[in-house]
Amino acid sequence: MxxxxxxxxxxKPIKDSLKPIHEVLITLVSAFLVAVGxxxxxxxxxxxxxxxxxxxxxxxxxxxxxISLLYFVLNLPLIVWGWRAVGRRYILLSCLSVVSTxxxxxxxxxxxxxxxxxxxxxxxxxxxxxGIGLSLRVGGSTGGFDIVGSIVxxxxxxxxxxxxxxxxxxxxxxxxxxxxxxxxLYSMLSTYIKGKVVDMIHVDHVKxxxxxxxxxxxxxxxxxRKLHHxxxxxxxxxxxxxxxxxxxMTVTTRYxxxxxxxxxxxxxxxxxMNVVQSTExxxxxxxxxx
Numbered sequence: 001m002x003x004x005x006x007x008x009x010x011x012k013p014i015k016d017s018l019k020p021i022h023e024v025l026i027t028l029v030s031a032f033l034v035a036v037g038x039x040x041x042x043x044x045x046x047x048x049x050x051x052x053x054x055x056x057x058x059x060x061x062x063x064x065x066x067i068s069l070l071y072f073v074l075n076l077p078l079i080v081w082g083w084r085a086v087g088r089r090y091i092l093l094s095c096l097s098v099v100s101t102x103x104x105x106x107x108x109x110x111x112x113x114x115x116x117x118x119x120x121x122x123x124x125x126x127x128x129x130x131g132i133g134l135s136l137r138v139g140g141s142t143g144g145f146d147i148v149g150s151i152v153x154x155x156x157x158x159x160x161x162x163x164x165x166x167x168x169x170x171x172x173x174x175x176x177x178x179x180x181x182x183x184x185l186y187s188m189l190s191t192y193i194k195g196k197v198v199d200m201i202h203v204d205h206v207k208x209x210x211x212x213x214x215x216x217x218x219x220x221x222x223x224x225r226k227l228h229h230x231x232x233x234x235x236x237x238x239x240x241x242x243x244x245x246x247x248x249m250t251v252t253t254r255y256x257x258x259x260x261x262x263x264x265x266x267x268x269x270x271x272x273m274n275v276v277q278s279t280e281x282x283x284x285x286x287x288x289x290x
Contacts, residue, residue: 023093023138031097033131034142035104041124043067044112046180047187052078052144055171058178068105072098075143082147093140094147101142117186125190126197132164133201137255165195206254207278212264214271217246223263224250251278 038057041047046061056070075098083091114120135142141150149163168191176184213236214220224231232249252260257275264271 023140024096026134026138027093027097027140028100030131030133030135030142031100032104033134034101034128035108037124037126037128037131039105039108039110040113041120041127042187042190043110045117045120045186046183047117047121047124047190058171058174062178066106068102071105071144072102078144078147082141082151085151090139090141090150093135093138094143097135097140098143117183118189121186121190122193125193128190129194129197130201132194133198136198136202162195162199164198165191168194207251207281208254208257209249209251209276209278210257210260211274211276212248212250212271213245213273214248214264214268215243215245216268216271217248220246220248220264220267220271223267224248224260227252227256227259227263251281 043057046057052071052074056067056074059065059070060067079091079095079098082094112120114123132142132146136146136150141147145164145167148167152163169188172184172187172191212220212224217233221231221233227250229250229252234247234249236245236247237243238245250260254277261273264273
């Protein structure tokens with residue numbers, strides 16, 4: 001009996017059992033970052049981060065009500081919508097994020113780290129965007145307009161950052177009419193930076209085409225089919241070796257590329273894989289449900 005094979009069999013179950021813990025920890029970290037960006041950089045200058053946080057901030061500025069509590073209440077109808085449209089796991093992580101963000105916003109003091117509103121807008125946008133991006137990477141969201149953006153991205157494959165920029169821009173226009181156009185423009189700067197940073201972290205909407213040349217067609221297909229994307233199989237011949245090969249072509253998301261790479265290298269270490277970014281996809285492309 002080869003005891004050296006045991007780690008291979010137990011590695012995946014252990015990894016799968018640790019995955020929920022990893023997702024929860026990342027969600028908590030992301031909630032903390034969103035709260036830090038809001039309370040330490042944006043709120044002290046009366047800037048908006050956009051989205052539900054921005055709506056809650058506007059109402060809080062106008063009424064003096066608790067912004068963290070408003071944030072929680074306004075998220076409830078969006079959570080119900082997301083549960084039906086995107087999936088249970090996604091919404092469970094989003095609920096954890098909303099509750100955690102509400103708690104962190106309540107305990108983190110609203111302290112003005114910088115007196116310059118431009119620096120507040122820039123760093124508030126960056127810190128908040130890192131939190132949003134991390135939450136999206138593990139399959140959840142930070143609630144609010146992130147849920148709306150995730151639903152639109154799921155159905156139409158649009159960039160999450162661009163969706164958030166449009167939705168948040170509408171909220172910020174309200175701030176311009178209500179309080180100050182200077183604050184609105186500072187907030188728009190923060191929102192623009194946030195959208196770009198989110199798109200750098202959350203790459204689920206980016207499609208790539210993987211070309212895989214291998215001799216182990218059947219074994220490779222059996223593993224790649226677990227990704228639930230279509231695969232085209234072509235017979236090929238080496239230009240120099242003139243040996244028979246098979247070329248497998250599949251379109252996947254950039255987020256899934258590490259899984260494809262690991263599958264290819266594990267199945268056939270001698271395989272050749274070329275990954276090309278796809279600028280446009282027509283026809284059926286199955287996205288995994290969250």
